[in-house]
Amino acid sequence: MGCPICGKNTDSMWLKFSRKHVYMSHRKGLGPTHSYRDKKAWFDGKSEHGRTGRILTGHEVSQNLRNFKNDFGNVKGSGRKRKRIVLLSDSDDSSIESEEEEEEEEVEVDEDELSRWKKRSILFKLPYWEVCIA
Amino acid sequence: MDVMHVEKNVASSIVSTLLHCGKSKDGLNARKDLQNLGIRKDLHPTTQGKRTYLPAAPWSLSKKEKKTFCKRLHDFKGLDGYCSNIARGVSLEDCKITGLKSHDYHVLMQQFLPVALRGLLPKGPRTAILRLCAFFNHLSQRVIDREVISVMETEIVETLCMFERFFPPSFFDIMIHLTVHLGRETRLEGPVHFRWMYPFERYISLHLTLNT
Numbered sequence: 288m289g290c291p292i293c294g295k296n297t298d299s300m301w302l303k304f305s306r307k308h309v310y311m312s313h314r315k316g317l318g319p320t321h322s323y324r325d326k327k328a329w330f331d332g333k334s335e336h337g338r339t340g341r342i343l344t345g346h347e348v349s350q351n352l353r354n355f356k357n358d359f360g361n362v363k364g365s366g367r368k369r370k371r372i373v374l375l376s377d378s379d380d381s382s383i384e385s386e387e388e389e390e391e392e393e394v395e396v397d398e399d400e401l402s403r404w405k406k407r408s409i410l411f412k413l414p415y416w417e418v419c420i421a
Numbered sequence: 422m423d424v425m426h427v428e429k430n431v432a433s434s435i436v437s438t439l440l441h442c443g444k445s446k447d448g449l450n451a452r453k454d455l456q457n458l459g460i461r462k463d464l465h466p467t468t469q470g471k472r473t474y475l476p477a478a479p480w481s482l483s484k485k486e487k488k489t490f491c492k493r494l495h496d497f498k499g500l501d502g503y504c505s506n507i508a509r510g511v512s513l514e515d516c517k518i519t520g521l522k523s524h525d526y527h528v529l530m531q532q533f534l535p536v537a538l539r540g541l542l543p544k545g546p547r548t549a550i551l552r553l554c555a556f557f558n559h560l561s562q563r564v565i566d567r568e569v570i571s572v573m574e575t576e577i578v579e580t581l582c583m584f585e586r587f588f589p590p591s592f593f594d595i596m597i598h599l600t601v602h603l604g605r606e607t608r609l610e611g612p613v614h615f616r617w618m619y620p621f622e623r624y625i626s627l628h629l630t631l632n633t
Contacts, residue, residue, distance in 0.1 A: 289595035292422075292602050304453040305591040310598035313585060316578035323579070329586045332460050342602075 291403060294347070296340025315339045345420035355407040422599060422606055425523055425617045428557055430596040432526040432534070435550060438592060439482055439542075440490070442517040446592040447478065454590055464589075479543050479587045486541045487516040493537040494518070494529075504528040524619070530557050549583035553600075556580065560603060561613045574604035 289310060290297040298312040314323055314335040325334045343351075410416050437443040452466045452475055467474050477483075482490060495511045507528070510521045521529070535551050542550070556577050559569065577600055585593070607613060 290598060290602075297598075300590070302450075302454045302591055303457055304450040306450075307591065307594070309590050309593045310595055311585055311590060311593045313578055313581040313598075313601065316601065317582065318575075321579075323582050326586075330460075330582075331458065 289403070291348075292342050293340060294343040296342075298340075312337070345417040348420060349411055349417035351401065352404060352407045352411055355401055355404060357406055422602060423616075423618045424561065424603060424613045425527070425619055425622075427596055427599050427603065428530050429523040429526040430594075431553070431600065432530040433521070434592065434594070434596070435534070435553075436518055436526075436529070438480055438588070440487055440516060440518060441481065443519065447475075447480065447589055449473065449475065451589040451591040458590065478589070479546050480589070482541060484516075488513075490537055490541060491516045491518070494533065497533065507533075523622070527561075530554055531561065532558070545583065546587040549580060549587060552576070552580040552583070556600070556604075560607055563612060563614065565607060565612055567608055570604055570608045574608075577601060577604060 289299065289308065297310060298315070299308045299310050300312075301307075302309055311331075312335065314321075314330065315337045316339045317323055317335075319338075323329070324336065327334055413419075434444065434446055438446045441447065449466060452464060455461050456465045464476055464478050467476065491511050491513055495508045495513055497507055505522065505525055507521070507525055510525065511518050531554070535554050538547055538550060541547065556573055559565075559573055581597065581601065584597070610616060
């Protein structure tokens with residue numbers, strides 16, 4: 288969830304007692320024959336043979352953020368306003384799904400992805416921006 | 422991504438874990454997690470009667486070592502304009518470090534931590550910390566070499582694995598993970614000091630003083 292570069296491929300683990308997500312398994316980034324990969328007792332008791340996930344390209348990020356709506360200002364604690372925002376976003380999603388039936392899977396990914404972002408920068412309005420963010 | 426905040430958060434979590442102050446990543450819950458994961462049996466909490474004991478870990482400094490560490494930081498005297506007075510944030514009595522600013526952590530990470538830790542921790546965690554400091558030092562040079570950067574990228578992964586070996590799982594929040602990507606960004610976008618947040622943070626503080 289946490290990393291904007293790895294996207295949804297981020298390796299995370301929930302710690303029950305500390306009550307937080309941690310991002311370990313850096314051994315995946317090592318070379319395929321690195322000696323650390325087979326050291327079980329040093330790390331989590333398993334040998335690691337996975338590889339790091341692909342990082343997001345600029346095009347993917349801008350695709351994900353395409354439908355992002357900025358809502359500025361403080362959201363007050365009253366329940367009514369919150370509800371309205373949720374309703375709005377729901378209706379948005381349904382309209383998107385109806386418009387683009389082919390990309391249904393992508394839209395599902397989007398909701399997951401969008402939860403990571405707080406704001407769509409105005410720089411994304413530039414036509415060439417997705418090429419710039421490598 | 423912003424090097425300033427990553428560096429600050431990483432440095433503060435290292436220092437607080439070493440000294441058991443502030444937001445230390447070690448504690449009863451961290452040890453319980455180790456127990457839950459079933460790894461590193463020598464660090465699990467042990468119960469004797471009513472009390473629960475946490476065995477000494479490779480990342481913890483002994484009382485004497487804490488004293489030396491704080492003394493070294495406290496006694497530092499730098500040039501004018503090099504950094505703020507770090508001794509203000511170090512308390513020698515209870516061996517705690519509080520109230521450092523992000524630039525203090527920058528200086529700490531770049532140059533002080535390797536010196537202050539000399540001969541203190543067990544060798545493994547010490548090397549890991551020194552390697553991380555060296556990474557940040559290379560990263561924020563004014564002149565960078567692309568080939569050196571790509572070597573650093575592979576090295577930082579290895580360094581983080583060394584951290585995984587010695588430090589508790591609760592240490593690895595997202596900021597530690599983000600260091601992996603810093604090398605690549607520097608390779609693509611150029612030196613760090615053109616795109617970090619220090620000038621903007623100063624600018625914000627200027628506005629705050631003007632408004633009040």
